Amino acid sequence: MSLLKSLSLSALKEPVDPSNQYLNNPNAIKFGEALFNDPSLSSTKTVSCASCHIGANAFMDSRTLALGKQQGIRNTPSLLNIGQQHWFFWDGRKDSLWSQALAPIENPKEHNLTRTELVHLIKANKRYKKQYKEIFGLSLENKALLKLPQRAGPNGNIKVLKKWKKLSTEQRKGINRIFSNIGKAIASYVATIKSQPSRFDQYVQELATTGDSRVLNDSEKRGLKLFLSQKSGCINCHNTPVFSNKEFHNIGTGIKAKDNGRSEVITELIHDPFNCLGDYSDAMPSQCLELKYMNKDKHALSGAFRTPSLKGISKTAPYMHDGRYKTLQDVLKHYSEIKDKKSLETDLPVINLSTQEQRDIIHFLLTL
Ligand code: HEC
Ligand code: HEC
Structure with a gap:
């Protein structure tokens, strides 16, 4: 819970x-x-x-x-x-x-x-x-x-x-x-732009107060369980109330498309006059620890993008940094097939999901 x-x-x-x-x-x-x-x-x-x-x-x-x-x-x-x-x-x-x-x-x-x-x-x-x-x-x-x-x-x-x-x-x-x-x-x-509570939020609220909820149907509940499990591993990156760990990962969508993501912006970020440590920031240097201690390993960050939020995902197609996937079916197919592309050095574990399991996860995602 x-x-x-x-x-x-x-x-x-x-x-x-x-x-x-x-x-x-x-x-x-x-x-x-x-x-x-x-x-x-x-x-x-x-x-x-x-x-x-x-x-x-x-x-x-x-x-x-x-x-x-x-x-x-x-x-x-x-x-x-x-x-x-x-x-x-x-x-x-x-x-x-x-x-x-x-x-x-x-x-x-x-x-x-x-x-x-x-x-x-x-x-x-x-x-x-x-x-x-x-x-x-x-x-x-x-x-x-x-x-x-x-x-x-x-x-x-x-x-x-x-x-x-x-x-x-x-x-x-x-x-x-x-x-x-x-x-x-x-x-x-x-910063005031926020999402409204969704069916998922309603489900958690009901479970917490009454110990039971019928807000989600069986497929959505199976999808939730899978999403949280290490079988899918989704929760390792898509977590917190916005379903993003706020960090950078290579999931096999960079490099090949010649967009190397995070690794290409590290130097620019350090020299940006408008960063947290710059003249126009209102922060004390001790409040800029994220910037000071960010991962600067360009090799490790090659092809990495920030984990996107999954809130409101039913309305935000197409997906990924370059909008390559029109549907959530395409996204789940990507995760299930990436294991065959070892050369991409992704941060993903091997994800084996049957077609039914992929469908359940999609049904769950649509409740966000
Ligand atoms: C290693 C971290 C990681 C794991 C594990 C992971 N994701 Fe992602 N996810 C990402 C990153 C990073 C992106 C963005 C990649 C890009 O834009 O090229 C992404 C993108 C997405 C998107 C597209 C969102 C959008 O707005 O474009 C969806 C949907 C998604 N992931 C769902 C899932 C599901 C379902 C699982 C489990 C099967 C999963 N993710 C596992 C890191 C991860
Ligand atoms: C021409 C379309 C366009 C306009 C105009 C535009 N944006 Fe964006 N916005 C984008 C795109 C595309 C990205 C992602 C770019 C990237 O990651 O390289 C983005 C990214 C962002 C992000 C970061 C989101 C994230 O997930 O990190 C914020 C915040 C944002 N825009 C706010 C604004 C604001 C404020 C303005 C006006 C001053 C603005 N945008 C004007 C298209 C636009």
Whole structure:
């Protein structure tokens, strides 16, 4: 029973992030929600976070690969309960939700903005300007920030980069401060995105209070039992109330597809100016232990991706980092057949499941 309880939403803790002091600030959450849904924060004025993370659709888009200004290379993950994770993106190349939020804004395939363009856009919007000042106690009319070039930033084309390099250190720091604060507001909102109790949660609740429950049918119960067993091994990686151990594993979906996952982002993560140990973080170095002690063994992390949450899985097809599987049948087939591909050096045990057992597990997954 204690294992079942540990998987139920009632065991969910509130998100914590010492690197974002505005996480639970109601005004920041409101400001962040407006920014999340605002397509004017993109070069074409058509792309917002909500274009790909659609609220009515478990905060994802049902596409195989994401589509912003152009098509991306990865599947859009659902944002349900995302505040529970320590690492963000399929390869975990960001260590906080606020630092994560900065990436799509500058990504040429997504919002395609430059850093100074974002500052201009916030300044030009009366409501945003007022909200910004109220939350962060800083005016956007700071002397160093007057007369900024329209398009400058460290991640654009050569022209954009040259203009960025011409700015003084003080100007660049001022812009980065605004940029990171915008990320913190968006993150405060994103951390409030949670799933509603499902049939599984109802089942655990009833079992715990009355000792019996008919919420799940026989196939679903068999699937649950198998899921928890070492015969399937699913529970070793898909655990906690969000059914993710929050760590990185190679399950034979990387390498071959030439997307090496976690191993390729370790260096980038250590040098990211917006990480937990950087100038724009609100955390003390002693609060950044995840980053400090992360596994840096590139060989061991080759082809590894962060274990995704399985909550709301019925609504989040297609599956895996590249959206390669359209159905849960395909996913279970993958797990059952991977033993034949020893050369992939996966973290998986041999998983022998009959067709009926695979079906039962799928029925169980659909109760999440
Ligand atoms: C063009 C579609 C698109 C847009 C626009 C977009 N995202 Fe995403 N989002 C994705 C994709 C694709 C990924 C996974 C990328 C990867 O792992 O490399 C992702 C990943 C994420 C994650 C990490 C999820 C996880 O499981 O680790 C968060 C959080 C997120 N996006 C929030 C945002 C926010 C906030 C914005 C707006 C500032 C935004 N996204 C804009 C497609 C999009
Ligand atoms: C060694 C850890 C590990 C084990 C064991 C494991 N998984 Fe996974 N699972 C992962 C990782 C990592 C991914 C993402 C891989 C990718 O995106 O390429 C994943 C992806 C999934 C997905 C797709 C989720 C999505 O949103 O795309 C499902 C469904 C799933 N696993 C179910 C299961 C089931 C059922 C079992 C037991 C038969 C199982 N997993 C065993 C680590 C594991």
